[in-house]
Amino acid sequence: MKKTGAQIIVECLKKEKVEIFFGIPGGVLLPTFDVIYDSPVKFVLCRHEQGAAHMADGYARATGKVGVCIATSGPGATNLATGLATAHMDSIPMVAFTGQVATHLVGNDAFQEADTTGVTRSITKHNFMVRDVKDLATTIAKAFYLARTGRKGPVLVDIPMDITRQTCEFRYPENIKMRSYNPVYKGYQQQMKKALDYITKSKKPVIYAGGGVISSNSSKELRAFADKLGIPVTLTLMGMGAYPADSDLFLGMLGMHGTYYANHAIQNSDLIIAIGARFDDRITGKIDEFAPKAKIVHIDIDPTSIGKNVIADLPVVGDAGEVLKELNKLIAKEKIKLNFKKWHEKIRKWKEEGPLTYKNDNKLRPQYVIEKIHEVTGGKAIISTEVGQNQMWAAQFYRYNYPRQLLTSGGLGTMGYGFPAAIGAQFAMPDKVVFDIAGDGSIQMNIQELSTAVQNKIPVKIAIMNNGCLGMVRQWQQMFFKKRYSGTCLKEGNPDFVKLAEAYGAVGIRVNTKKEVVPALKKALKINNVVVLDFRIEEEENVWPMVPSGKPIHEIMRGLA
Amino acid sequence: MTQQKHILSILVDNQPGVLSRIAGLFSGRGYNIESLSVAETIDPLVSRITMVTIADTPVVEQIMKQLHKLINVIKVYELTGSSYVQREMALIKVQAKPEHRAEILRIVDIFRCKVVDVGQGHYTLEVTGDEDKMEAILNLLEPIGIKEIAKTGIIALFREPK
Numbered sequence: 001m002k003k004t005g006a007q008i009i010v011e012c013l014k015k016e017k018v019e020i021f022f023g024i025p026g027g028v029l030l031p032t033f034d035v036i037y038d039s040p041v042k043f044v045l046c047r048h049e050q051g052a053a054h055m056a057d058g059y060a061r062a063t064g065k066v067g068v069c070i071a072t073s074g075p076g077a078t079n080l081a082t083g084l085a086t087a088h089m090d091s092i093p094m095v096a097f098t099g100q101v102a103t104h105l106v107g108n109d110a111f112q113e114a115d116t117t118g119v120t121r122s123i124t125k126h127n128f129m130v131r132d133v134k135d136l137a138t139t140i141a142k143a144f145y146l147a148r149t150g151r152k153g154p155v156l157v158d159i160p161m162d163i164t165r166q167t168c169e170f171r172y173p174e175n176i177k178m179r180s181y182n183p184v185y186k187g188y189q190q191q192m193k194k195a196l197d198y199i200t201k202s203k204k205p206v207i208y209a210g211g212g213v214i215s216s217n218s219s220k221e222l223r224a225f226a227d228k229l230g231i232p233v234t235l236t237l238m239g240m241g242a243y244p245a246d247s248d249l250f251l252g253m254l255g256m257h258g259t260y261y262a263n264h265a266i267q268n269s270d271l272i273i274a275i276g277a278r279f280d281d282r283i284t285g286k287i288d289e290f291a292p293k294a295k296i297v298h299i300d301i302d303p304t305s306i307g308k309n310v311i312a313d314l315p316v317v318g319d320a321g322e323v324l325k326e327l328n329k330l331i332a333k334e335k336i337k338l339n340f341k342k343w344h345e346k347i348r349k350w351k352e353e354g355p356l357t358y359k360n361d362n363k364l365r366p367q368y369v370i371e372k373i374h375e376v377t378g379g380k381a382i383i384s385t386e387v388g389q390n391q392m393w394a395a396q397f398y399r400y401n402y403p404r405q406l407l408t409s410g411g412l413g414t415m416g417y418g419f420p421a422a423i424g425a426q427f428a429m430p431d432k433v434v435f436d437i438a439g440d441g442s443i444q445m446n447i448q449e450l451s452t453a454v455q456n457k458i459p460v461k462i463a464i465m466n467n468g469c470l471g472m473v474r475q476w477q478q479m480f481f482k483k484r485y486s487g488t489c490l491k492e493g494n495p496d497f498v499k500l501a502e503a504y505g506a507v508g509i510r511v512n513t514k515k516e517v518v519p520a521l522k523k524a525l526k527i528n529n530v531v532v533l534d535f536r537i538e539e540e541e542n543v544w545p546m547v548p549s550g551k552p553i554h555e556i557m558r559g560l561a
Numbered sequence: 562m563t564q565q566k567h568i569l570s571i572l573v574d575n576q577p578g579v580l581s582r583i584a585g586l587f588s589g590r591g592y593n594i595e596s597l598s599v600a601e602t603i604d605p606l607v608s609r610i611t612m613v614t615i616a617d618t619p620v621v622e623q624i625m626k627q628l629h630k631l632i633n634v635i636k637v638y639e640l641t642g643s644s645y646v647q648r649e650m651a652l653i654k655v656q657a658k659p660e661h662r663a664e665i666l667r668i669v670d671i672f673r674c675k676v677v678d679v680g681q682g683h684y685t686l687e688v689t690g691d692e693d694k695m696e697a698i699l700n701l702l703e704p705i706g707i708k709e710i711a712k713t714g715i716i717a718l719f720r721e722p723k
Contacts (some may be wrong), residue, residue: 122589123581126632129578146632180574180635304626309621 005164012224026072028099028161047448058421074112081139094154100106125153150183187318202271211238212276218321245399260354289552386442388472414443501532596714647717656706
């Protein structure tokens with residue numbers, strides 16, 4: 001039977017087993033939304049397309065499934081851009097649909113026209129514009145296939161309005177094959193044997209793992225690998241939860257706001273085993289002085305990540321999970337047993353010398369709040385963050401023992417990400433507690449989604465670390481720009497977040513002192529509604545430790561020590 | 562690291578927007594394009610892009626990997642360093658005063674090129690050859706007076722084993 005383009009879009013969503021998608025309609029999407037009206041796939045109306053993109057992203061990060069969003073042409077599409085770029089930088093599988101003006105109007109500066117594929121070309125894994133209804137189903141199938149395979153990422157499908165009205169036979173391709181796209185999953189056996197050689201010859205190895213381990217669902221394999229060999233593990237922001245924080249071998253995060261001991265371990269190591277991480281500048285600091293004595297084994301599914309920032313002594317192209325499985329097999333087969341006791345001893349000393357800590361006095365400090373969030377949620381909540389100080393404190397002081405527990409914009413550093421991402425995650429996991437750890441600056445970048453959360457009874461908890469300023473920038477101004485707080489003061493303009501929450505039909509709780517923290521959190525957990533917790537924290541609290549930009553990572557400033 | 566000229570031959574899907582993905586990759590990542598030529602291959606679904614870029618070895622490796630990562634790129638070869646033939650074509654509009662006409666035609670003869678247009682005060686020459694030949698003829702014509710020039714950029718193919 002023939003179907004319209006609009007019907008085909010929804011049929012494709014069903015074929016892909018999409019449970020939910022996020023977006024906002026518009027003129028060119030009217031035929032599509034008319035079909036969505038009767039669709040079994042749940043549609044969530046957002047209040048801004050950026051929110052919709054982040055919700056799809058948060059859903060994808062929490063579940064590992066492809067997140068889906070939809071926006072209209074022109075401003076709808078350009079509003080999606082930040083969300084697409086966020087997902088692209090962090091390799092999050094997403095499919096975004098955008099409406100486009102009718103094909104005969106394309107290029108005429110028609111009402112609400114933007115060159116969407118042009119605008120999003122460099123911030124998506126790939127994008128398509130559909131020019132014939134006969135190509136629609138195949139294009140959508142390709143979009144899902146590209147999004148969830150290889151190095152994952154967002155794919156955009158731009159659909160002109162007339163295509164949604166035209167009809168053709170609906171046939172959904174069973175298998176997608178593209179001759180120009182063949183991701184490599186299995187590592188070369190030879191390279192993996194060499195990797196084990198490097199490991200058995202090393203005395204001071206460190207595993208440096210990132211988002212690739214989460215994305216390939218291989219945290220179990222990573223744990224088996226590290227524990228079997230006794231190799232200490234440091235994680236990137238994107239990798240948090242890929243290895244349990246409670247393990248003795250865990251070194252915490254590395255890099256600019258990493259731990260003293262992770263950075264020293266890396267700088268003194270003789271072998272770095274990089275797994276699904278990309279030696280980003282926030283990790284390496286001054287690149288010429290990064291891990292000067294270390295050989296580097298670099299395992300990544302994306303060949304462009306290897307050799308981009310640091311030269312790998314041994315490149316292994318492949319999926320982190322596949323490679324780790326194979327390595328674990330080899331280790332078992334060859335009965336490899338290693339002893340790094342001296343190295344562990346050295347690391348233990350660094351841990352004693354520079355523990356991750358803060359001034360635990362009578363003042364209301366953000367680190368304390370986050371430790372208490374960990375406590376009251378039994379360490380099992382899904383945490384999303386905004387960007388800045390709140391993000392770093394959330395990474396440092398909530399101990400992540402499970403993958404997909406921390407949802408944060410690592411690569412792009414998108415303020416306004418956390419709250420919509422938390423909503424997306426809560427839709428996917430109704431039984432979990434989902435906390436957005438926010439700042440008073442970043443929460444205001446997508447605060448309109450309170451309306452979406454309340455309308456859908458999504459009981460996300462927002463913990464605002466309210467210091468009345470754009471804290472991370474202020475911290476740098478304090479340290480390097482003589483406390484000239486240029487453009488960073490929000491206090492006089494901040495809304496009353498409690499009243500704001502109430503205005504949206506959510507619940508607001510203000511917390512001014514340390515002793516109110518735990519009761520407020522416990523109260524919030526009992527409320528089956530969105531709760532905005534306004535923590536009035538120490539205003540000049542800083543994120544420690546810290547490596548100033550351009551310095552090698554062992555020159556880490558500890559602040560309190 | 563020394564910067565060197567590299568000739569890349571790139572097979573891509575023959576689709577709208579593919580060239581802009583490649584150009585966008587170069588501008589976005591700060592690589593440079595010396596010359597670029599694109600046309601359909603014998604397979605109408607595939608185009609060949611021949612590109613000349615100047616970069617050091619690690620950067621060229623990265624460029625090739627980045628190109629390959631683009632979904633519409635089927636294959637990327639580097640020709641530099643192997644055995645290949647290369648050609649470039651130029652149309653050169655040269656001033657042709659009566660006293661220079663004979664000299665210009667001698668040059669045309671020596672370089673085995675063609676006069677494709679003649680006017681009161683100019684000749685337009687069609688020249689084909691490798692980079693050295695192009696440079697040589699331009700050097701000779703320069704003193705006579707070059708009015709305009711259009712070049713195709715380099716195209717190249719591997720030599721087959723004999």
